Amino acid sequence: MTDPIERIPSGIPRLDAVIEGGFEKNSAILLSGSGGTGKTIFALQFLMEGIKSNETGVYISFEESKEKFYRHMLSFGWDLEDFERKGLFVFIKYEPDKIAQIVRNRGKDIGESIKSLNAKRIVIDSLSAYTALFEKEADQRTMLVNLFGMIESWGCTTIVTAEEDQDPLKYRSSVMGFMADAIILLYVIIKDDKTMTRALQVSKMRGTKHLFGIFPFFIDQKGIDAYPDQVLFILKGGKHMKK
Ligand SMILES: Nc1ncnc2c1ncn2[C@@H]1O[C@H](COP(=O)(O)OP(=O)(O)OP(=O)(O)O)[C@@H](O)[C@H]1O
Ligand SMILES: [Mg+2]
Numbered sequence: 001m002t003d004p005i006e007r008i009p010s011g012i013p014r015l016d017a018v019i020e021g022g023f024e025k026n027s028a029i030l031l032s033g034s035g036g037t038g039k040t041i042f043a044l045q046f047l048m049e050g051i052k053s054n055e056t057g058v059y060i061s062f063e064e065s066k067e068k069f070y071r072h073m074l075s076f077g078w079d080l081e082d083f084e085r086k087g088l089f090v091f092i093k094y095e096p097d098k099i100a101q102i103v104r105n106r107g108k109d110i111g112e113s114i115k116s117l118n119a120k121r122i123v124i125d126s127l128s129a130y131t132a133l134f135e136k137e138a139d140q141r142t143m144l145v146n147l148f149g150m151i152e153s154w155g156c157t158t159i160v161t162a163e164e165d166q167d168p169l170k171y172r173s174s175v176m177g178f179m180a181d182a183i184i185l186l187y188v189i190i191k192d193d194k195t196m197t198r199a200l201q202v203s204k205m206r207g208t209k210h211l212f213g214i215f216p217f218f219i220d221q222k223g224i225d226a227y228p229d230q231v232l233f234i235l236k237g238g239k240h241m242k243k
Contacts, residue, residue: 028179038224200215215228
């Protein structure tokens, strides 16, 4: 049976092979990990994949300044200034309280600019600065529901990053985890032999038979390079386990 879900390539080497061909078109993917785990690089690599096929990517930043960001990303060969000139990349910097105001207005302005840009891929980096604006949990929840509602209305495939604790069970039960169609977790793992490795896990992906194991990835001069065939941890008792 052919997959009824339209999928788009993630841009991460070999990841698509373990998620039935790519991210579901127009889905919202939560990309979570602690500081320095590679969230921003992963998210930008996803936009770069779209740019290869002339799809405009929008990067909404709550934290980094444009100059610094462009400089850092140049080390992977991603010339954002050039893509910006060609209309393929748009950097939008918002103070978190500004986005809160936008969400309150149901994101009309930003939605219109995204439509006029004909953008297909969006990154919001990072949600943590946004949720930190709301002290009460109930307010946080409402604003997250509104934000994800706004993202859905844009009709783009969107990666939202979050710098959070890495307890997958916590995410699955949280509003953020529930609202997202997919959750990808990035880790730094210390192995038994005392070596460290960066690792990735697809912890949730609606409508997708995906690999659940945690597998290594590296950051090199081209960005993220993933190795899903070298699973470090597997789900015990899973059918895919070798006897
Ligand atoms: N050119 C490079 N080659 C190899 N590794 C790099 C390179 N540039 C950065 N890194 C690694 O990537 C890390 C930063 O990745 P990234 O900015 O994507 O993390 P992040 O999860 O977004 O962090 P934060 O939560 O602080 O925003 C650096 O700490 C460094 O270890
Ligand atoms: Mg970052």
